[in-house]
Every structure is written in structure tokens, then in C-alpha cells.
Amino acid sequence: MFVDSHCHLSFPELQADLPAIRAAMARERVDRALCICTTLEEFDTVHALALGHDNFWCSAGVHPDNEGVQEPSVEDLLALAARPRVVAIGETGLDYYRLGDRTVDDMAWQRERFRVHIRAARESRLPLIIHTRSASDDTLAILREEGAGADGGVTGVFHCFTETRSVARQALGLGFMISFSGILTFKNAVKLREVAREVPLDRCLIETDSPYLAPAPHRGKTNNPSYVPLVAAQLAQIKGCSIEAVADATSRNFERLFGPTVHLTEHTST
């Protein structure tokens, strides 16, 4: 059985198709998914998915790309973190990819927002879901400044990993896991597959980040959690192991990171 550790089922292109997506997940043996929050305004919709389905859980956080939205305080995040079936803080982090006519200096608000999430993760004892794009140096520096790491009581996952081997090593050194998306299956992702070869299987997660980044052979189409076995198959090929071994390891890692509540109850309906 597979776990999609990062998807956006609250987005309209997926929300409307939920029954069909859940049927496809059951068919492809994807038994669990973590629904990711990207704004405070969106939280109730994401949370409703987790409350309404016993194999869905959710996070609480504000994505670094979201501007002109409600800015979270540590207290806001802690209040949401205390709600049932909320198992992570994020997605949060830094994204300097679309600076436009701004400089990195202008992105101080992103860095401040990231620090707020790290503090909330420490206080709530929930793992962080980190999004980093064109900003890995600052992402790692802020994590260190905020005392993140296994001994600092804050770990989590670098989601949809596309960074270098050096960034992966540093993230692992801080006690974080690395999550691979459909990008791993893209023809031109040669470097990323080399990184994946190095990340120990007991520190890997798999995800779709749907509706984006559908894995090959669905590249360019709307993604959904039922495609996560394609990421697992690619990872298995890289590791030279069976897809079952990847499914088992990534499911166990998911449980280790997000805690005892992400186990399925005995009579789960799908």
C-alpha cells in the first residue's frame, strides 16, 4: 500500500472529482494521503477533507508563494495544530523562483513567515513540511538559526525535492526526510535521480504534489494521488529494489514522521 505524503485535494480541479479520485486510489492501492494547507483561508476546506475521510489527514500553514493573504502568527498556527487530524505545520519555506522585479532582500516577509512556522512546529511538536525553490541556502540557514534539527525538537520533510546532493545531505543532517514527486520520473531529471540514489530509503517519502507535476507517462495532465505508485516505481528502479520495498519503507517513514494518528483504523472504508 502506498501513501501520498503531499497533495492539494482542496484545489478546485481535484475537489470536484473526489469520488473518482478516491476510487482510483483504491484501485492503485494508495491507502492514505496527506492534504496540504497553503493559506489560513483555505484551512477549513482542507481540514474538512481530513475530517470526512478516515484515510486523509491535513496540515496547517501558509505557502511562501501566497501574497495578499492572512499572515499567520505562531498562535494562529498552534490553534489549528490542536485540531483533530492535523499532523503537520506547512507547507512553509522559501521560494525565490518568481522574484520578478524584486530582490532577495525584498523577500524578508517570506523569511519571517518561515520563522513563525518553525516556532509553531517546535511548540506543537508537529513536523514541518518545507517547500524550498531557488532558496536552499537561506532555507537551511534559517532552519539552523531557529535551532531546527532532531536535537532542537523540530524536524520534518523537504517536500518535492529538486535540490542538489549537498542540500539533501544537509537536510538529512538536520534530521529531515526527503520527499520525491513525479519530477523523479521526468526524462531530464538525471541529477535528481542521482540525489535519490544517495538518500537512504528509510529517509524517503513519496508524493504527488497534485494537481501539479503528474509523473510520466501522465506528464502535463492533472495529477492526483492515484499516480503516486509511479513515483514509487521510479524510486525502486533507482534503488534496485522492489516496488513493494519502496511502498513499505515510505509508508513506515510516513508513520514515523507524522506520528501514531496516521495509522489506519482497523475497518477503514475507502
Ligand SMILES: [Zn+2]
Ligand atoms: Zn510546495
Ligand SMILES: [Zn+2]
Ligand atoms: Zn504543495
